[in-house]
Amino acid sequence: MVPDEVPVIAIDGPGGSGKGVITHKLAVHLGFHILDSGALYRVIGFAARNHSIDLDDEPALAELARTLDVHFEPTRDPESPLRVLLEGTDVTQALRTDEAASDASRVAPLAQVREGIGALQHSFKQLPGLVADGRDMGTVVFTDAVLKIYLTASAQARAERRYNQLIDKDISVSLHDLFESIQARDERDMKRAVAPLKPAQDAYVIDSTDLDIDQVFALVLSAVKEKLG
């Protein structure tokens, strides 16, 4: 690595694979910045609704993406490590709803939207370094990342984790419905034409199906040590 180069660690993988937790733990450990790129697609969907922009109107969505007034602030809550401010208003909770996820999955496949947030995503690359969480961080946005991790787990394991999280919050759900919606989301993310979800050729793939979060973090840390010293 050139001494003044900003190191980027890309963490990609399917929804529910634990990328968010690992990204946060790693960024805290290294004192690096965080890019939650999924939150950007959620914000675009949310802002589009606020501005009465149709979710099929690609040019208008692209313009929104290019001019998005969004800021992330770190919090002390590991369950929700970033506060998202859209046009000065805290929209963190609103972005976690199923509606926001579904709107995000409609705007994310649009090529002009993805291009529109390119510069914004790159603006997160600042010293001392960046941990970037998403689907295409290592394959498209930060192809020069010093370390690319692809974190995955079986759909069944991810559905069970989500089920247990919701049950802990006294929210009753069907494990079967969760499994089906995770499979449908994987299919959409992996089969889309633009920036499909896949491991970068030089990615370090971690399958967390039979690992707990501490075991995954230990593997990530040893990979980081190897690359960053």
Ligand code: DC
């Ligand atoms: O990770 P998430 O659930 O917050 O992502 C929201 C949506 O954005 C989801 O449909 C996948 C998509 N996404 C993407 O296409 N590219 C990224 N780099 C991150 C998320």
